[in-house]
Amino acid sequence: MDPAGPRRPPTLADVARLAGVSAMTVSRLINEQGKVSRPTADRVRLAMQQLRYRPNPLARGLAGGRTQTLGVVTFDTAQYGPASTLLGIERAARERGYGVAIAAIARPDHDALRDAVLSLHDHQVDGLVVIAPFVATAGALRDLEGTTPVVVAEAGHPGEAPIVGIDQGHGARLATRHLLGLGHRTVHHVAGPDDWIESRLRVAGWRDELASAALAAPPPIETDWSAAAGYAAGVRLVEQGDVTAVFAANDQIALGLLHAFHARGLRVPDEVSIVGFDDTPESAYYTPALTTVRQDFGRLGEVAVALLDQRVADPSLVVENKQLITPTLVVRSSTAAPRHRGRG
Amino acid sequence: MDPAGPRRPPTLADVARLAGVSAMTVSRLINEQGKVSRPTADRVRLAMQQLRYRPNPLARGLAGGRTQTLGVVTFDTAQYGPASTLLGIERAARERGYGVAIAAIARPDHDALRDAVLSLHDHQVDGLVVIAPFVATAGALRDLEGTTPVVVAEAGHPGEAPIVGIDQGHGARLATRHLLGLGHRTVHHVAGPDDWIESRLRVAGWRDELASAALAAPPPIETDWSAAAGYAAGVRLVEQGDVTAVFAANDQIALGLLHAFHARGLRVPDEVSIVGFDDTPESAYYTPALTTVRQDFGRLGEVAVALLDQRVADPSLVVENKQLITPTLVVRSSTAAPRHRGRG
């Protein structure tokens, strides 16, 4: 049957020949543009199956401008949040027939983000999701205006592109309110890096909630999100001596805190209560199980892709520039009413 | 200067015109094929800068077959190992001038892997890294033979494609030997899923080491890698009653174990010693700090990409079909000599 030879993949023209139609008819069928009669469509579909035809996305991109690919810019970290979001995006994209190209940025600065965005733009991605919640990246997305639809996931600069995020301020308020509701006099905060937008939003939410209770916010301790930094912060808090409730900016920091308090003989939650943020799968198995704020990253990815897909289909579409998913508080065993007074 | 209008991106032809040369000369310069004189090269480079020319990867791919893109197939999980490996690959790829397209597979089966591989193949990636260490995926890579170079990362079926991995068996032996060396009579194992190749390799290494010490292996407990499953396994081990040393197949499982033992009042390491696997950044802050086997995933990504790059440059290259990176043991506070006899 098959003449021997370096069997190159079948092209649209091969399908057309086999089905006895022109290439355009096949193309129309693939792109669902209608204008193809039932019998013809059936013949073409049969030919496609026989040849195991697969459209060449590169050629489609070159000729038509659509590549069926979405780009994702993410931060070069295996942390739970960004990693989960990336996978959520990938899943949602695949379900909609898109491929996914990624570019990770190593440093949280403007130029790195620009490079990543341009490189994906070169590959003519149909749309772009940016997970790069850094303060310093403001303006890096400007050039793309009117070129490629962009959605910012998790946190971003208002006005640059529509943002799909989890309501960080709300989460922080939930955590703080929970601790205050338990009877703590105040709540300390161990924050993430100040150059992350999310960090700032969590700090702001915590401050707001304290303010609502007419309480002054103690100075937050800044960290780099790591358990190691959380541990160091924990040591400082122990030395400070009057701490009964701590809101940690993520679960890793909370773990470091737990470790530090345990090492110094401070019992959690008897003497100090701790709330984390993220609800990583492990946090339920910390000792004690961590009370934390749950963020649904999978949903975030889905919503971001859904929005992007709309904008790809209709670039003129005007969308709300901010869509927030509401996080929830998961109460476990690291928080309790204060039983022992702080030493101060 | 600029005539108004819908300014489309400059093409190679634009550069050629501005530099007063033919398109081919520009193309040769870009592709570093030599054969371009210094003065000409300088003129062309200047023109490229002036126009801010960026080659169109789609067109390059269509015309030349090279897309400067690597594909990565990974498993749909935010777990530390796969996520770190993915990022390591991305970093190494970017340093070598490649873009990265990803495809995540949701189920560990043959068809899912096939789909992922084909979709990346459609996009004409120059090479493919597969991180999909499942038993069930054997043979899914066969079709690509002679088409696209493939490297399997972490674990794979021998003979399908070159494998770059971390020596799982060695890591498992390290862990087991450490516990035995401490004086434990035997070592229990809480394994990962049996349909993961890595799981099986760790089980095998643990068995081997026990065998070398003339010990029979107690039946391993199978889990799904999660802390929750580790917790359940821990509960079973506590009920069993004669356990003094446990080797957990990863750090999450170890965390679950820690939690279960703590909940049942069993002190670690006084009554039971635990060794994990991976050395996630958090494991040093578990309570107690976890003794574990460190895997350098970043390095894994680098080595995989380096190998792939070689194979892309010279497809006829014959490479060793297995390159192993040696893991190391990180001793922390979750292991100690047995002080209390088991109850059995």
Added chain:
DNA sequence: CGTCGCGAGGTTAGCGCAAACATCATATGA
């Protein structure tokens, strides 16, 4: 009964680039 409108298709021309081959100097050696 002409023609208008529309559905179903075909034709032509590129998208931006690189492979393959052609061209034309200039060096190199017999």
Added chain:
DNA sequence: TCATATGATGTTTGCGCTAACCTCGCGACG
């Protein structure tokens, strides 16, 4: 001195596909 290699360029062609335009036949409508 002339064939011949070698380096530096240009020309042509086509990768696989789609946009834009064109054709043809047929039913509806005045």
